[in-house]
Amino acid sequence: MSAIGKIYVAVTVRFSEEGKMQxxxxxWSDGREYEIARVVGVxxxxxxxxxxxxxxxxCVFGEVRRYLYFEPETSRWFVEIG
Numbered sequence: 001m002s003a004i005g006k007i008y009v010a011v012t013v014r015f016s017e018e019g020k021m022q023x024x025x026x027x028w029s030d031g032r033e034y035e036i037a038r039v040v041g042v043x044x045x046x047x048x049x050x051x052x053x054x055x056x057x058x059c060v061f062g063e064v065r066r067y068l069y070f071e072p073e074t075s076r077w078f079v080e081i082g
Contacts, residue, residue: 006078023057034061
């Protein structure tokens, strides 16, 4: 069984007047950008690879559904690989 890793990505985010975050797109380190068509759900999840409790955004990119994570402690976004 392979280990789960994470790749940090740049994310464009909209903040509501209440301070809620809405991710709009993500950009890989090589410059490829993917627009997020919609966010299906948001929740805090137990960590898999370290001590942080990330917020998981269940996102739809075109027709593909993937998880995008936000680490409140580091203010960084990542996707899981592996």
